[in-house]
Amino acid sequence: MIKAVIFDIGNVLIEWQPERFYDSAIGEDRRKAMFAEVDLHGMNDKVDLGGPFKETIYEAAEAYPKWRDEIRMWHDHWIEMASPTIDHSVKLLRALRSKSVPVFALSNFGIGSFDYAETVYSYLGEFDRRYISGHMQVIKPDPKIYQMLEDDCGLAPESLLFADDRVDNIDMALSRGWKAHLFENPQGWADCLVSHGLLSAEEAAA
Structure with missing residues (x-):
């Protein structure tokens, strides 16, 4: 689950x-x-x-x-x-949160650049937990950043579902027992969320 x-x-x-x-x-x-x-x-x-x-x-x-x-x-x-927003992905983020599914960010992102991005993209403040590499001083796909997330959230690896656009980052997550989806477009990610029973097709629609 x-x-x-x-x-x-x-x-x-x-x-x-x-x-x-x-x-x-x-x-x-x-x-x-x-x-x-x-x-x-x-x-x-x-x-x-x-x-x-x-x-x-x-x-x-x-x-x-x-x-x-x-x-x-x-x-x-x-x-x-760093633009534009992928609107369908933001809709998926909000749909998950509306169903009380915890949603985290795990991103290679600088401290100053993330602070700047937050002033433009308000949805970056909507995550339940944020794991930003600049603050953690380690970047994906270093296993340490995945370990730090696991230790902080306290959830079993197999209960985590992760979307990333880079194969090396996905491969590291899979090697740790996470569920993972290689993001190529938001519809594919939507379909993945539906397949895991997290959203209905209607809730995941663009």
Whole structure:
């Protein structure tokens, strides 16, 4: 029996497509050149591990003067990268809560960037428990972050149902005995919730 449903945030509740943003901002060719030279996702991992949001990104910008302005955009235009909301997923979150199903967040997210996101996306405050990597100083798929969630909530692994868009994060959850769903679109997640008896088809509809 599922006793808690766990949502990743990026690409589950909010689209997170930095490459798409940069394609629109500086063009695909320049974006590809920059991403080939600069490990921007590695930089973002430092933020997700608890590094200061602006300082971490601006330090990376200074290390690559050729791309200084573009790298700073990761901070200065961050909310444009972390958008739009996946509305159906938010509806599922609220439908679960309306039925008193505990709903947690487990997300690789920085401290400062999450604080900022909360000012724009009010539903980030609607979880029963939030496990945000920046505060935990460990990121998925490190088994430690899963262990920390288990220890904190006190629920058996097999009673947890987790949605994430990355295969490596899902594989780690499965290896710990969690139930898990690889999120590709909100309808697939809705169907999963229905199949577990957590929502009716009507409650899970877009």
